[in-house]
Amino acid sequence: MKPTPMGSAACVYGKRSGRPEDQDGDSRRGVLSAEVRAGQYKYNDIEVAAAHLRGMLDALR
Numbered sequence: 001m002k003p004t005p006m007g008s009a010a011c012v013y014g015k016r017s018g019r020p021e022d023q024d025g026d027s028r029r030g031v032l033s034a035e036v037r038a039g040q041y042k043y044n045d046i047e048v049a050a051a052h053l054r055g056m057l058d059a060l061r
Contacts, residue, residue, distance in 0.1 A: 028057050 035050035 024057075028054065031057060 031050055031054045035047055035054060038044075038047035038050060
């Protein structure tokens with residue numbers, strides 16, 4: 001099997017510029033994703049904790 005070049009992974013996961021403001025957005029998106037996924041699989045404690053963490057991140061904006 002032929003190895004995949006690293007550049008092709010960037011289009012799947014999105015390109016990051018490395019700027020600090022983009023990393024803040026990445027963190028928020030990750031927490032939001034965790035919250036939604038926990039809701040889908042009925043992990044109520046994790047969903048509530050992720051919602052609280054998202055609220056804390058929003059308060060910093």
